[in-house]
Amino acid sequence: MFVYISKQYPRVYKKDQFCTIVEQTIGRMAASEGSGVEALTVSLNSLHSLRSVVTQFLQTIADGPKYENDQDGEGDLQEVAVKAMGDIRNKLRELETQVAGLTSSTIPVNLGNTGLLSLDPSPDKLPQYYQLLDCYTYMEKVHSYSATLHSVLSANNLKRSSVSLSAKRRRPIQLNHNVPHQQVDILIQGINQMFQDMNLTLSRPFGNNAVVQVVLGRVLKAVVTFKGILIEWVVVRAHNEPLLDEEGKVDLYTPSQYKVFQKVTDNANAAMLNFCSPGFSDLSVRSFFTWLHSFVSLFTDVCKKCSYHLHNHMPPTWREFRTLDPFHEECKP
Numbered sequence: 001m002f003v004y005i006s007k008q009y010p011r012v013y014k015k016d017q018f019c020t021i022v023e024q025t026i027g028r029m030a031a032s033e034g035s036g037v038e039a040l041t042v043s044l045n046s047l048h049s050l051r052s053v054v055t056q057f058l059q060t061i062a063d064g065p066k067y068e069n070d071q072d073g074e075g076d077l078q079e080v081a082v083k084a085m086g087d088i089r090n091k092l093r094e095l096e097t098q099v100a101g102l103t104s105s106t107i108p109v110n111l112g113n114t115g116l117l118s119l120d121p122s123p124d125k126l127p128q129y130y131q132l133l134d135c136y137t138y139m140e141k142v143h144s145y146s147a148t149l150h151s152v153l154s155a156n157n158l159k160r161s162s163v164s165l166s167a168k169r170r171r172p173i174q175l176n177h178n179v180p181h182q183q184v185d186i187l188i189q190g191i192n193q194m195f196q197d198m199n200l201t202l203s204r205p206f207g208n209n210a211v212v213q214v215v216l217g218r219v220l221k222a223v224v225t226f227k228g229i230l231i232e233w234v235v236v237r238a239h240n241e242p243l244l245d246e247e248g249k250v251d252l253y254t255p256s257q258y259k260v261f262q263k264v265t266d267n268a269n270a271a272m273l274n275f276c277s278p279g280f281s282d283l284s285v286r287s288f289f290t291w292l293h294s295f296v297s298l299f300t301d302v303c304k305k306c307s308y309h310l311h312n313h314m315p316p317t318w319r320e321f322r323t324l325d326p327f328h329e330e331c332k333p
Contacts, residue, residue, distance in 0.1 A: 043098045050091040057084040179229045184210050187229065187282055191289050198293050203250065211250050213243050214289075217296050220261060222268070225252055229281045231288060234268040236261050260298075263317045263329065268292065274321055294324040305331035 060080055185202065188210070192200040201213040209232075214222040218239050225233040237243070237256040245251040256262055271291050277284040302309055303316045304325045316326035320333070327333070 039098065039102055043095065043102065046091065046095045046098055050088070050095055053084070053087050053091055057081075057088060060084060178208075181208070181210075184226065184229055187285060188212060191286060194286075195289075195293050197296060198289070200289075205250055211252070213250065214292065215239075216293065219296055219298050220264065222292065223250060223252055229285065230276065230278070231272045231285065234265065234272055236265040236268050260314060260317060263314070264295065264298075267318055271319075271321065291319055291321065291324065294319045294326075297326075301326040303328045303331050305333075 064077070181204075188200055188202045192198075197217045199215045201215075203211050203213070205211060209228070210226040212224040212226065214224060216222070220236055220239055221241065221243055222234060222236045223243055224231055233252065235252065235255065238258050238261050241256060241261075243251060245254070255265060272288055275284045275287045275291070298317070299315050300309075301316055303311065304327055306328065308328075309315060311328040311330060314328065316328050316331075318327045318329055318332040319325070320327065
């Protein structure tokens with residue numbers, strides 16, 4: 001036990017309780033935003049110095065004073081105690097002055113019932129109090145910064161243009177998967193008239209969606225499945241392979257037995273995806289059938305790159321989308 005003599009608050013503290021209260025005071029001051037790092041460092045150094053002096057004083061009280069010139073170990077305990085108390089008083093005044101220079105927190109931290117943990121001097125419970133204090137302080141800062149950010153974002157409009165477009169001026173939404181039958185019929189009829197050596201036969205075996213059977217000269221046959229006015233699936237077969245199954249219905253999925261036309265089927269589906277454009281559906285369908293018509297010379301064209309008819313026993317099964325130039329699979333750009 002030691003006595004802290006003060007004109008305003010004369011009280012008696014234990015060592016751990018007194019140091020805990022001082023650390024608690026500095027922790028509250030350090031939690032404020034305006035406290036400087038240098039002032040906080042000086043205050044903590046003063047606190048460590050005070051604790052060292054208090055520890056040395058208590059050790060002297062417990063073991064007794066020791067002098068270098070006193071061989072018997074006898075000394076004036078009162079003189080040593082008065083000197084030590086003077087050092088403690090000076091250190092404490094210095095600490096109070098430095099703590100007073102720290103800026104107090106302007107944000108009130110509502111700890112609720114958890115604030116009572118600071119009154120318990122038990123060492124195993126004090127870390128929990130400091131952790132809760134840091135957590136509440138951090139959350140208060142988050143709410144403060146969020147409110148400031150909300151006011152800034154509310155003042156700045158994130159729209160690219162301040163002119164509001166009316167619903168009448170907006171481009172109408174096109175539903176290409178649900179169009180009148182007449183629109184698809186007219187489109188297929190126009191494409192059929194574009195090429196003399198390619199015959200298109202339109203049917204609707206499954207309801208509203210159209211199925212087009214394509215016969216390209218004496219080279220290949222194909223089944224093109226539509227969904228509305230968009231191409232959904234393509235199957236290419238040899239000229240001697242049937243387009244109908246055993247029940248007389250259009251066979252939509254059975255692949256060709258020849259590797260050449262299996263590869264053409266893969267390329268046709270890739271071309272279907274390349275030409276697909278919901279905004280210009282008529283143009284995309286015409287472009288695809290123009291690309292498919294370029295296979296009329298599948299077995300007579302030479303590759304644009306290697307200038308050979310066959311490569312790995314395969315003719316040029318790839319057609320460039322823009323120029324329609326033939327390429328082997330290994331030679332395509």
